[in-house]
Amino acid sequence: MGNKQTTFTDEQLEAYQDCTFFTRKEILRLHGRYRELAPHLVPLDYTNNPDIKVPLTLIITMPELKENPFRDRIVETFSEDGQGNLSFNDFVDMFSALCETSPRELKTIYAFKIYDFNRDNFICKEDMEKTLNKLTKGELTPEEVTLVCDKAIEEADLDGDNKLSFADFENMISKAPDFLSNFHIRI
Amino acid sequence: KKKRGNGRRKGASKEAGEGEEEMQVRPEKRERGKRRRAKNDQEAKGRERDEEEQTKIKSAKTTKTRKKEKSRKTEEEEGEGESEERNTKRKKKHGSAKKEEKEEDGGKQVRPESLSPEELEKLKEAVDERKKLIQGLRGKPWPMKKKLVTLRESQEFVEKYEGALGKGKGRKLYAYKVMMTKKWMKFQRDFENFKTACIPWEMKIKEIESHFGSSVASYFIFLRWMYGINMILFGLTFGLVMVPEALMGRPYGSIPRKTVPRAEEASAMDFAVLWDWGGYAQYSVLFYGYYNSQRAIGWLKFRMPLSYFLVGVGTVAYSYMVVIRTMARNANESGVGDDNSFNFSWKMFTSWDYLIGNPETADNKFASITTSFKEAILEEQESRKDDNIHLTRFLRVLANFLVLCCLAGSGYLIYFVVRRSQKFALDGLENHTWWERNEVNMVMSLLGMFCPMLFDVISTLENYHPRVALQWQLGRIFALFLGNLYTFIIALMDEINLKREEEKIIKFNITMWEASLYNSTVSENSTAPPVTIHPADVPRGPCWETMVGQEFVRLIISDTMTTYITLLIGDFLRAVLVRFLNYCWCWDLEAGFPSYSEFDVSGNVLGLIFNQGMIWMGAFYAPCLPALNVLRLHVSMYLQCWAVMCCNVPQERVFKASGSNNFYMAMLLVILFLSTLPAIYTIVTIPPSFDCGPFSGKKRMFDVIHETLESDFPAWFSKVFSYASNPGLVLPFILLMVLAIYYFTLAWIHSQKPLCFLFVCPKRGKQEEEQTSSTEGTNGSRGGQKSSLTGCRATKQQCFITGGRE
Numbered sequence: 001m002g003n004k005q006t007t008f009t010d011e012q013l014e015a016y017q018d019c020t021f022f023t024r025k026e027i028l029r030l031h032g033r034y035r036e037l038a039p040h041l042v043p044l045d046y047t048n049n050p051d052i053k054v055p056l057t058l059i060i061t062m063p064e065l066k067e068n069p070f071r072d073r074i075v076e077t078f079s080e081d082g083q084g085n086l087s088f089n090d091f092v093d094m095f096s097a098l099c100e101t102s103p104r105e106l107k108t109i110y111a112f113k114i115y116d117f118n119r120d121n122f123i124c125k126e127d128m129e130k131t132l133n134k135l136t137k138g139e140l141t142p143e144e145v146t147l148v149c150d151k152a153i154e155e156a157d158l159d160g161d162n163k164l165s166f167a168d169f170e171n172m173i174s175k176a177p178d179f180l181s182n183f184h185i186r187i
Numbered sequence: 188k189k190k191r192g193n194g195r196r197k198g199a200s201k202e203a204g205e206g207e208e209e210m211q212v213r214p215e216k217r218e219r220g221k222r223r224r225a226k227n228d229q230e231a232k233g234r235e236r237d238e239e240e241q242t243k244i245k246s247a248k249t250t251k252t253r254k255k256e257k258s259r260k261t262e263e264e265e266g267e268g269e270s271e272e273r274n275t276k277r278k279k280k281h282g283s284a285k286k287e288e289k290e291e292d293g294g295k296q297v298r299p300e301s302l303s304p305e306e307l308e309k310l311k312e313a314v315d316e317r318k319k320l321i322q323g324l325r326g327k328p329w330p331m332k333k334k335l336v337t338l339r340e341s342q343e344f345v346e347k348y349e350g351a352l353g354k355g356k357g358r359k360l361y362a363y364k365v366m367m368t369k370k371w372m373k374f375q376r377d378f379e380n381f382k383t384a385c386i387p388w389e390m391k392i393k394e395i396e397s398h399f400g401s402s403v404a405s406y407f408i409f410l411r412w413m414y415g416i417n418m419i420l421f422g423l424t425f426g427l428v429m430v431p432e433a434l435m436g437r438p439y440g441s442i443p444r445k446t447v448p449r450a451e452e453a454s455a456m457d458f459a460v461l462w463d464w465g466g467y468a469q470y471s472v473l474f475y476g477y478y479n480s481q482r483a484i485g486w487l488k489f490r491m492p493l494s495y496f497l498v499g500v501g502t503v504a505y506s507y508m509v510v511i512r513t514m515a516r517n518a519n520e521s522g523v524g525d526d527n528s529f530n531f532s533w534k535m536f537t538s539w540d541y542l543i544g545n546p547e548t549a550d551n552k553f554a555s556i557t558t559s560f561k562e563a564i565l566e567e568q569e570s571r572k573d574d575n576i577h578l579t580r581f582l583r584v585l586a587n588f589l590v591l592c593c594l595a596g597s598g599y600l601i602y603f604v605v606r607r608s609q610k611f612a613l614d615g616l617e618n619h620t621w622w623e624r625n626e627v628n629m630v631m632s633l634l635g636m637f638c639p640m641l642f643d644v645i646s647t648l649e650n651y652h653p654r655v656a657l658q659w660q661l662g663r664i665f666a667l668f669l670g671n672l673y674t675f676i677i678a679l680m681d682e683i684n685l686k687r688e689e690e691k692i693i694k695f696n697i698t699m700w701e702a703s704l705y706n707s708t709v710s711e712n713s714t715a716p717p718v719t720i721h722p723a724d725v726p727r728g729p730c731w732e733t734m735v736g737q738e739f740v741r742l743i744i745s746d747t748m749t750t751y752i753t754l755l756i757g758d759f760l761r762a763v764l765v766r767f768l769n770y771c772w773c774w775d776l777e778a779g780f781p782s783y784s785e786f787d788v789s790g791n792v793l794g795l796i797f798n799q800g801m802i803w804m805g806a807f808y809a810p811c812l813p814a815l816n817v818l819r820l821h822v823s824m825y826l827q828c829w830a831v832m833c834c835n836v837p838q839e840r841v842f843k844a845s846g847s848n849n850f851y852m853a854m855l856l857v858i859l860f861l862s863t864l865p866a867i868y869t870i871v872t873i874p875p876s877f878d879c880g881p882f883s884g885k886k887r888m889f890d891v892i893h894e895t896l897e898s899d900f901p902a903w904f905s906k907v908f909s910y911a912s913n914p915g916l917v918l919p920f921i922l923l924m925v926l927a928i929y930y931f932t933l934a935w936i937h938s939q940k941p942l943c944f945l946f947v948c949p950k951r952g953k954q955e956e957e958q959t960s961s962t963e964g965t966n967g968s969r970g971g972q973k974s975s976l977t978g979c980r981a982t983k984q985q986c987f988i989t990g991g992r993e
Contacts, residue, residue: 063544064544148531148560173537178538184401186393
């Protein structure tokens with residue numbers, strides 16, 4: 001408030017505040033974090049909206065994402081090209097959707113996209129197997145993996161097509177007690 | 188260039204001033220502004236854009252306005268003179284100037300007079316819808332670029348047409364209102380930013396989150412929230428009670444109640460006495476007894492007794508408001524916590540804690556998730572063995588019986604100890620050892636420390652699922668603390684009654700003493716001036732309120748000390764021993780017993796809640812309590828953050844007591860209610876001491892309200908109030924409130940029903956399928972499945988569309 005900064009124009013900051021759950025200070029701090037990922041690539045001055053994208057390999061070195069088994073999927077979901085290269089807009093969007101004040105509905109939508117590995121708008125058995133293997137680091141035997149995936153589909157699939165559509169997923173997640181507190185990244 | 192459009196949102200005055208220059212800067216605008224004839228192309232383009240945006244407005248309107256534009260163009264040629272007038276007017280008008288300029292320069296020339304009321308309505312609806320879109324843009328799952336573009340377009344639309352909505356003469360006022368709304372929104376946003384910047388310890392909590400996950404961090408977030416509440420309470424008591432008395436009241440030593448009695452003067456500065464909150468600490472603004480009952484003090488005529496009373500009531504009211512508001516906010520975010528129907532799905536999709544940023548914690552988490560899956564698979568595979576249900580039931584009954592014995596035992600112990608301390612007090616405190624003097628507090632703190640461990644051991648008999656066991660444990664600890672607290676209060680009540688008996692005797696003695704003084708002066712010479720007695724020599728009445736305040740302060744201090752010492756010994760010393768003795772010990776201390784301790788979230792949260800309960804109970808009698816608590820919480824935050832990072836390991840299995848934060852909030856609410864009960868009881872039934880405090884001399888403490896109404900308010904006010912407090916009026920009012928509550932509860936229940944039905948229905952369809960498939964062949968079930976499920980699904984989707992989700 002009142003600090004002279006030349007990274008963004010006031011209009012840009014206001015627009016970001018309208019489109020995300022962040023305050024002005026947080027947006028500037030986010031830009032700092034974005035820049036420190038690739039200082040030679042990201043300019044300090046964003047007033048003319050340069051079209052710079054930071055590659056996936058650099059984004060997942062962030063301490064907030066480093067230990068997350070789904071870090072690749074998260075970054076790919078929020079990237080425009082689907083390959084995980086984030087522009088600053090996408091970067092801000094990602095942390096805004098995962099922040100504390102983000103509503104349940106928004107988080108559900110993005111969670112579905114993240115767990116949908118093959119991006120066919122359904123969470124099918126292969127997606128689940130991949131999720132499970134990432135979660136347990138391959139410690140479960142293949143029979144156990146199959147069992148768990150079958151059980152999960154049996155529990156959540158309502159329309160009987162052996163895969164989870166968004167409605168199925170949402171119905172299941174809306175009753176989950178831990179979803180909101182676990183699906184949260186603090187930046 | 189498109190994004191520069193945002194610049195239009197700047198203050199209207201600026202634009203009005205630089206009207207001409209702006210047109211030069213923005214080539215788009217220039218074309219539109221100056222040359223009306225060349226505007227046609229621009230208008231067409233703008234119109235196209237606007238028409239896309241106005242898909243919600245019925246097409247009839249757009250065609251109508253298009254026609255109007257065409258007629259407008261001819262009018263413009265003639266209306267050039269008008270526009271010149273308007274140009275000059277522009278400089279004068281403030282907010283509307285921008286809109287007028289837009290109207291002239293923008294694509295559409297929508298004059299409000301030319302629009303029929305329905306069109307105006309539709310336009311208004313469209314503008315409102317746009318505004319709502321802007322408000323809700325954050326929650327839309329669109330990529331950022333799309334959001335930014337939509338934002339800009341919607342803002343332009345709103346700006347363009349908002350001005351058009353103000354009708355004719357009222358336009359100035361409307362534009363002014365719009366501008367004020369904008370300024371208000373900007374102010375709100377700046378305030379939100381400021382508030383967010385003020386939140387302390389954000390980085391500390393983030394570090395803890397990344398190392399320990401969200402459940403441990405939730406304790407620290409709760410602590411921070413409590414700290415905020417206590418700051419407000421501190422502000423109230425300090426600013427409105429302690430400071431006025433200190434600055435504007437009679438100074439120390441001027442009247443008997445504000446002076447240390449002669450007998451105690453010698454020891455008043457001793458550390459031991461001060462630590463015990465006697466001596467100079469007792470006769471200061473920290474406690475009730477110091478306050479004078481003068482109705483108005485200082486040049487401000489500050490009503491001290493009234494302020495004291497209202498602050499007491501205000502702290503409770505504020506606390507209720509905050510707790511209930513937080514509960515309401517959390518209410519819609521929790522799911523049905525104990526439903527087991529999605530066991531595997533939840534484990535798969537919600538078990539990973541995205542806050543974890545530490546490799547060790549992540550490894551731990553992977554291991555615990557794997558274990559949890561294996562357990563669930565095992566449970567799924569083996570059939571539910573009956574496993575000797577009778578033995579289990581017997582063990583559980585036995586466990587509960589043992590727990591009840593424990594609770595009863597601890598309650599009796601406290602009662603016994605309090606009576607003993609009363610006897611010691613009568614003998615004189617100097618004759619006893621330190622332990623005997625502080626027996627009550629130590630016993631209560633020790634009980635609070637050891638009994639939960641005992642409950643933990645007993646609960647191994649019960650063989651419950653860990654989450655259920657945790658809930659039982661919390662319930663028992665809650666009962667323990669509650670029982671202890673209330674036993675303590677009952678014992679305190681006995682002391683209060685004792686003091687009141689004493690009061691009567693002392694009153695009698697004082698009158699005798701005064702009479703003797705009077706006689707002695709009269710016996711000399713009647714012309715002799717009345718003897719001035721030093722305030723320290725005046726015989727003093729007993730002050731039960733200060734005693735109560737002191738007891739609570741002592742209790743809280745000892746509780747805090749116990750917590751810190753337990754922390755240092757139980758966590759830190761243990762960690763040091765495990766770390767360094769491990770080199771020369773037979774078995775692996777780190778992996779086996781005792782290993783490093785885990786952070787006990789629920790125990791700590793309960794401790795915090797009960798401490799707050801004690802603050803609420805005692806704050807009326809010891810205004811220093813909120814200040815003490817703020818200090819305590821501040822120190823706790825740093826100490827516990829350090830201890831957790833230094834001595835604790837991440838939990839192996841995380842079981843939260845309940846799905847939502849509301850479990851602890853509900854407990855807080857119950858404690859708030861239960862702690863304000865004794866205070867209210869004492870205020871309403873026991874007459875205040877005659878010799879100390881701001882209510883001395885009154886029959887009941889709340890008489891101060893009556894007094895204020897009589898003396899400070901005009902006569903008719905007290906008459907109205909006395910009518911309003913007539914039972915004949917109050918009872919119907921209460922009845923009305925009860926009916927309103929009943930109505931709202933019923934309405935809420937009914938509104939929940941359709942959603943419940945819709946969510947159950949798909950499941951029921953599935954179950955029906957399972958049932959039919961087990962009895963009939965697959966063909967029959969297939970047919971049945973399709974109809975019931977698709978039917979249900981349709982209604983569910985309808986529910987989503989028609990706003991069941993809103």
